[in-house]
Amino acid sequence: MTPKDLRQLRRHFHRNPELGFEEDQTKDKVAEILTDLGIEVHRGAGIIGILKRGTGNRAIALRADMDALPILETSLHDYPSQTPGKMHACGHDGHMSMLLGAAADLAGNDGFDGTVVLIFQPNEEHGLGANAMINEGVLERFPVQEIYAIHNLPGAPLGQLSTRPGLICSSESLFEVTIQGQGGHASMPQAGRDSITIGSEIVLALQTIVSRKLAPGAGVVVSVTEFLTNGQRNVLPGSAVLKGDVRARSGEDRKAVAALMDQIAKGIGMAHGVEVTVAFNTEFIETVNAPEPVEAALEAGRALGLNVIGNREPMSFSEDFAHFSAAIPGCFLLLGNGTEGANGRPLHASDYDFNDDLLPIGAAFWAQLVRSRLPAQT
Template identity: 75%
Template sequence: MPLSHPHLVEIRHDLHRHPELGMQEARTKAFVAGYLRDLGLEVHEGAGVVGILRSGTGNRAIGLRADMDALPITEQSTHDYVSQNTGVMHACGHDGHTTMLLGAAADLAATRDFDGTVVFLFQPDEETGHGAKAMIDEGVLERFPVEEVYAIHNLPGAPLGQISTRPGLICSSESLFEITITGQGGHSSMPQVGVDAITVGAEMVQALQTIVSRKLAPGAGVVVSITEFLTNGQRNVLPGQAVLKGDVRARSPEDRAQVETFMRQITAGIAAAHGVTVEVSFVTEFVESMNATAPVEAVARVGTALGHDTIADRPPMSFSEDFGQFSAAVPGCFLLMGNGTEGAQGRPLHSDDYDFNDALLPLGAAFWAALVRDRLPTDKKG
């Protein structure tokens, strides 16, 4: 039977008090593994936690993913379950995601009213994009093969319980770049005898914006952001070295590859014009998250049947999601579920006063359980 709302809240608040950064989720993993074992699930621990629940004789299997990690943010909330780990906070709602999936596991373990296997995937380190790959590299999809995989993320600012998703691209990729410029430092009173790396770097900052405005098709949805400009200069010392760091979001692998190509061309050209050397590192941390049609249709069908305001053709999200590693390997669906519009529940994700909406817990748990019954029906239809 479903967990009571107070029980779900108790779990979520406990997880919120004890947030852990990616690949450091020792307490959270122990909590999740212990809870699943108490429900009678088969449990496997590695980079993350995997719970296996079987019912009936069906050979179909689906995967449900929740993320467990927190962020390096100092919480500014005043509620009585504020983070007890200084400088670490569940500012993205992963405490709620984990709780909803545990709630669904409890419901399904008690009823066993489905035919097949549910693989509960509790993933570490979603925030830096390493957790899904770590689980996949361990062989989770070979050891526990699934036909489809799903994930929920809460969405502040959207009405409570509203479900939105889309076929095709749902979340952008994220690539991190680092551009190192090596010129010739010198005295600030005699710039002509050196090559000031700040001047060269500033030119590159401006020129890199032409990738989006002039080299890619309008509406491509690419974002190029320089987020750090570091030098070895001092008050009267012109820097001989500068480092530009930043972030690229793209909606297709082709656009992502073009951005890297243009970035290397632009920086090499400016470096040649000024007689300096330049090195460029471009590393993709998150691939694009792609939704498959059948899983999206299932999500829309279940959401509508449960009475949720359901949108199956929302615009793609500009943020990135580690779920893309799973959906690149197995047909899947990443969906957003409204966290509410008021107070802390309406604050942007990653805000130091954001909070997951406890009213969403039973809605998410019930959705997960209903999705399993839809995809693994006992009447062998669907």
Template identity: 75%
Template sequence: MPPIDLSALRHEFHKMPELGFAEERTKARIAGILEDLGVETTIGVGVVGVLKRGSGNRAIGLRADMDALPIHEASSHDYVSQTPGVMHACGHDGHMTMLLGAAEALAEDSNFDGTVVFIFQPNEEHGLGAQAMISEGLLERLPVEEIYAIHNLPGAPVGQVSTRPGQICSSESLFEILIEGQGGHASMPQVGRDAITIGAEVVQALQTIVSRKLAPGAGVVVSVTEILTDGQRNALPGIATLKGDVRARVPEDREEVARLMRQLAEGIGTAHGVKIS
């Protein structure tokens, strides 16, 4: 096959984003390219390619994620997402392209003795795809010794790879906080218990976890990213859900954040006479 035009391929992936566990067109395109390269390919919850050379029994894995995010793309370039409300906003289009480029290079210049397994993982954004591939028997069928992956970083110098000994990324934990107040008419706020005002107080209180309750330099981030209510323009909400994201470098800090979140939420709930869970 002719050399892969990696820029064009990345643009193609960018135009056809698919959400986690729904990457059907993406999987078919990846599998087709691997097969054209002469790589043994199987499709399951993800896509796996196996390239074996020589008689060695050592094996490594190279891994990329495939899923996009439920985000509307507002860009105006000529390879903008063609799927309304879905976008490759985390760079997985680039990750797939890089791994296929690696597969092409290794298939053409196979100066190694052993096996390389190319792992294309679904549903990374919700943290479910890796376990799904493991549960499907990936590591029993192909017991690799090590797995390598890379994440792109817009703004990093071209040709530079950043790494370090030990830990390089924080953990991610998702949270939801449910506020059960009492709805009412906007003209009579004293009759209800406005969940959105209480929610705003919770959001502000959560920011004190990092700034006042953890040691400086802990490297923790607490972010509220969504506020959902049952209110209307002239009706105060009785129900509000706060959703967000916590990043931490060590398990102890992550557990302390969870404890403090519950403590703050319960205290604010008691102060306002509402249930917060």
């Protein structure tokens, strides 16, 4: 595919965003392109393409995510989302296009010996798509020795490749603290058990988990993001719900936060004579890169003359690729999306846009990686 072809394809995906597990038209388009390229296609929760050359028994997998976000786009370009309230605000339109561009290159020019498994994954944003494909048996049906994924990075120079061995992305856990107090008249607070006061105490106490319970530099973030009550203008609320988000860089810290949160919230509830329950659910586990795939990705980037950073700081965001890299040695890497205008806006911003100039770079990187990991027999 030419850069123009890739640009047109990416903008097609951008105009037609679909949310997680609703990527029906997207899957149809991906399958159509792979079929036209002569690549074997398998459908399930996502789309799998199988491209084999030569007699080699080695296989690697390349993953791209497909889903969009429930965001109303405010971008000013001439190819906006045609579905109000849905938008490719994370660059998955570009990720798919880069992988399809590499598929076209590899299908047309060969130069490798072995099998490439092209994984187009649904529902990355809610951390559910990778497990859906794993539970379907994708790793047993199409066994591979290594797996890779690319994510664009706004604010980094165009085409800058960065990754690291070990932890690359934090986990994400969602929590919910429910307080069951006693409502009453705002003029007589002594007659009830005001859940706002109790909830406020819990909010502040939860901040001591990071500042006083964990080692400095642990990289944990605890954020209360919602405070919901049944109070009114002159009615003290009898119940309240606190919701929030926890990011952690290790499973040990994540489990420690869950235990401390339960202890602190219930302890405050006991002090006030009210019932408090805590739910803690991990949606994304930590993403961990294996050393050999990391070095392979860095070497492929250097071979293309990219600006390569091999030991970047871990990212605070979370990635569903974590489930794949927990099962198979893998590498999650980042490619700079540029620093100007919409290309430099944060991921998930309503005016963010994927940089079309990154498309041929990403496609060339994927093709180079395949040919270096599955070298043709001479």
